[in-house]
Amino acid sequence: MRDATTLSRPAFDMPARSCDAHMHVFGPLDRYPCVAHPHYTLPDGALPLYLKRMDRLSIARFVIVQPSFYGTDNRCLLDALRAAGPVARGVVMIDEDTDDATLARFHDAGVRAVRLDLFARSAERNDAIRAYIGRMAKRCAALGWHLQFYAPGWVVRNLIPLLDDVETDFVIDHMGYMIEEDGLTQADFAGLLALLRNGRCWLKLSAPYRIAKHRGYEAVAPMARGIIEAAPDKVIWGSDWPHIPDSTRDTGELLNLLGRWTADPAVRRAVLADNPARLFDYETETNHGRQP
Known part of the structure; x- marks a missing residue:
């Protein structure tokens, strides 16, 4: 684990209440x-280590x-x-038969979304995946939550025509995971941008190293700029800490x-502060009894 004091400082003025909208916490296996x-061994990802990074990077x-x-x-996340x-919100993974009382308890703890692992369902038919999304969206809608898709780019591409009428907002991780080496094209990306502009889709600027592979971060820049330009009010940023592997x-x-x-400070404020505040319900009081 890299020492927090060696991290690069922000090269621009961080907006007040900046939010890292995608990180993970890990605890002892016992x-x-x-x-x-x-899919990987236990990383060193305890919450105190992350909090040191927040201070270094002016993340609130x-x-x-x-x-x-x-x-x-979800016990580690809830703890x-x-x-x-x-200051924290949560995105849980649940079974379809999770009862309403459990979801209400999660909401009180600060949970505001359900993560769908569509990598695990990638062998299913598109209509079966879409039906699953619909069932989970119904559960989320009752709580004012959104969905988060963890999906390979080719699954995202195949689902784009089927997502116009999803009942809740949904966020696609890692810029849609549209990796060139997986056969994703500019036409596929254009379809994703159209969904972002016109539907309930949001995109997350996270894990550029997963998209760039061995091509370097500049290879990701046109994609990131295209996402921001398409709908700056529906884009969030996440670190993907602790950057597995x-x-x-x-x-x-x-x-x-x-x-x-x-280069626009107003856009950076939207991506880092305003958009996640709206999406993750930071603007209302929580069970903690005060506004963060």
Whole structure:
């Protein structure tokens, strides 16, 4: 794990109440057991380590996203929300038969979205995936939550024509995961931008290293700029900390990419502060009894 004091400082003025809308927290295995066959080993991702990064980067708020490492066991996330207080929100993973009382308890803890692992469903037919999205959207709509899609770019591409009438807002992780090496084209990306402009879709500027592969961050810049220009009011930023599988990455460098993707302070304020405040319900009182 890279020491927080070595992270690059923000190269632009950070807006008040800036939010990291995508990070993960991990705890000891003896307290929070992982799924039977995780895709990676336990990273060093304790909440105190992340809080040091917040101070270094002038980040005031953050969203804890449930990792596939824990599946639908959200105990680590919920404990982290309790420890963090009103500056944090959560995105859980749930089974379809999760009862309403559990979801209400999650809401009181600061949860505002459900993450759908569409990598795990990528072998299913498009209509089956869309039906699953519809069922989960109905659960979220009752709580004022949104959906978050963790999906390969080719699944996103295939779903685009089917997502016009989703009942809730939905966020697609990692710029739609449209990786050139996976056969995604400029036409596919244009379709994603059209969905962003005209539907309930939001996009997350996160994990550019997953998109760039070995081509460097400049290869991602046209995509990021296109997303921001298409709908700056429906774009959020996330660090993807602790940057699995490489926790030596400079989180500050990743933040500073935003300054290269847009020079407009008003747009940066929207992406870092205004948009996540609206999407994650930061503007209303929580069970903690005060506004963060």
